[in-house]
Structures are given as structure tokens and as C-alpha cells.
Amino acid sequence: xxCTTIRxxxxxxxMTENGCSYKGGRCYPVVEQCEGCxxxxxxxxxxxxxxxxxxxxxxxxxxxxxxxxxxxVVDNEGKVKVNPLKASKRAARGR
Ligand code: SF4
Numbered sequence: 001x002x003c004t005t006i007r008x009x010x011x012x013x014x015m016t017e018n019g020c021s022y023k024g025g026r027c028y029p030v031v032e033q034c035e036g037c038x039x040x041x042x043x044x045x046x047x048x049x050x051x052x053x054x055x056x057x058x059x060x061x062x063x064x065x066x067x068x069x070x071x072x073v074v075d076n077e078g079k080v081k082v083n084p085l086k087a088s089k090r091a092a093r094g095r
Pocket of ligand 1: 037040051054055058064065
């Protein structure tokens, strides 16, 4: 259903006939780690994610799986790391 509150006109799984069903009846602004993601859109001077209502939760334990600007890579020790896409492209080119 289309949002009628913070992200008016955008489809949202949490929107219902009775309003927003997410925590507190609203969604929450993006966090620092989101900077550069193509899913960010500004509404009333505040930046929100078009795919997820609470970005801080998406980044709480690992990289956001919806992010367009980072990708998770597994290092030699099997640990998952997050690198900006640009850096990984540079590495692939050998620079
Ligand atoms: S998709 Fe993930 S990284 Fe991008 S804005 Fe939304 S929460 Fe942030």
C-alpha cells in the first residue's frame, strides 16, 4: 500500500488502511553507513531508505543486504568484511 505519512506515494509493506503499522507508526532516517546508497531519498529535509523502515537495524550486525554502494567480501580468514564497491573495482583492476 502507498505511504501517506513520511514517504508519501511510495509503496510500503507496513502501510495499512489504519496508517503505518511500523514501530511508532513511522519509519526512521538513514544512518551513516547508508551514505552513497541509491535507495536513499529525501523527504521534508530528512533522508530515508526507500526499501527499509529502520536502516539502523539493517546495519546493526552486518552490512545491509539491500545496499547498492557496498558489497560484503570474505577475507582469507573467512571473516566477512564490507568494502565500498569503488574500492573493490579498483582492486579488481589492480590499482
Ligand atoms: S538499502 Fe540499506 S544501505 Fe541503502 S539506504 Fe536502505 S538501509 Fe541504508
